[in-house]
Amino acid sequence: MVPGDSSERLSLQCRIREGDLVIVYERHDNMKAIKVTGGSVLQNRFGVFKHSDWIGKPFGSKVFSNKNGFVYLLAPTPELWTLVLSHRTQILYIADISFIVMYLEIVPGCFVLESGTGSGSLTTSLARAVAPMGHVYTFDFHEQRAVSAREDFEKTGINSLVTVGVRDIQGEGFPNEYSGQADAVFLDLPQPWLAIPSAGKMLKPDGILCSFSPCIEQVQRSCESLMVKFTDIRTFEILLRTYEVKEARAEIGEGDEGFSFRSPPRKKRQHSTEKGNEVEASCATTIVARPCSEARGHTGYLTFARLKCLS
Incomplete structure (x- = not known):
């Protein structure tokens, strides 16, 4: 990048300064570009975020609102x-x-x-x-x-x-x-x-x-x-075909050999209300990778x- 310009600073993961452009990340399908201004605030479903709290933090920081909600502040890469x-x-x-x-x-x-x-x-x-x-x-x-x-x-x-x-x-x-x-x-x-x-x-x-x-x-x-x-x-x-990776529940029975694109299931323990002692649950969690329902064609x-x- 050109020495001294903002693109060089962002590529080096420098700290956020007033006037910088940041990408506010709520989730993968909800992001917005915002110019950091000391007296301004961002309001969304997670609460109120003061821009002044962002200044001096590194790009990639997790910042909290007045309601303890949070967003991530990312550098505006081309992607x-x-x-x-x-x-x-x-x-x-x-x-x-x-x-x-x-x-x-x-x-x-x-x-x-x-x-x-x-x-x-x-x-x-x-x-x-x-x-x-x-x-x-x-x-x-x-x-x-x-x-x-x-x-x-x-x-x-x-x-x-x-x-x-x-x-x-x-x-x-x-x-x-x-x-x-x-x-x-x-x-x-x-x-x-x-x-x-x-x-x-x-x-x-x-x-x-x-x-x-x-x-x-x-x-x-x-x-x-x-x-x-x-x-x-x-x-x-x-x-391009994108896969979503997330945790899911699945019924695990004898003779099951696992699932395609899945890691070995992790069994959880549940409390029995009848006898008062812990038993292994038949319902376990596993990591599942599935194609996104809305694939870009x-x-x-x-x-x-x-x-x-x-x-």
Whole structure:
């Protein structure tokens, strides 16, 4: 991260200061981003939390309300920011983002071009990947979305790594000043094939392009355009299945051999009301892993291609 900026401090797990952005964690599906202000309070179902009590505590701390309820104060990592940011557009999630960063071969010092910015979910992870000396130039045709994205990047402390521009990349292409400089280009556009010729001019020899499209017809047209100047063209669909791990009760009888995806059962002792002595309970607890009932399905297709090297 850039020395001295908030992203470096957060990565080092420093203590919370006034003005910092924290992720208030109630449970895995209930988090929110809050700027710490000395005279402010947070009110929720667990009670009232004073911001002044948070200042000086390390990120990850468990803090208590006036009713002895509690929340956790987490650093706004790209993964958590993706879960709490304002959805100005449909966003990319962790499974797609991690694959994109890996397959584009993005490392510290890379020069990356992106279109369009949208809600900035991917941009945030790209910025962390190129830090401390690289840079991400991201473009959106919608001016208000670009303004909102800049504000978000300032909140999360990555504004020194990201430049946001307003430009119709499909119609105008990328600015000529970046020609031949980009290590990687990412496209999230309705008609990516219109921007592929310009993206090819921006890339260094052997540079990599990725295009995200929700429909296979978009993929087909993009691949036709890529065949002109690109090689190693591949398309992927990332499907993520999450499992919930929790403690559950199960009836244990003679001859039971256990349960799939479960640890050995732990028997509890119960008090007998008839004889007044303790006996082993027939109902035991065990750790169970089950697929989540609401699994995230298809998000889109990721098409990658490498710019041909001219001999």
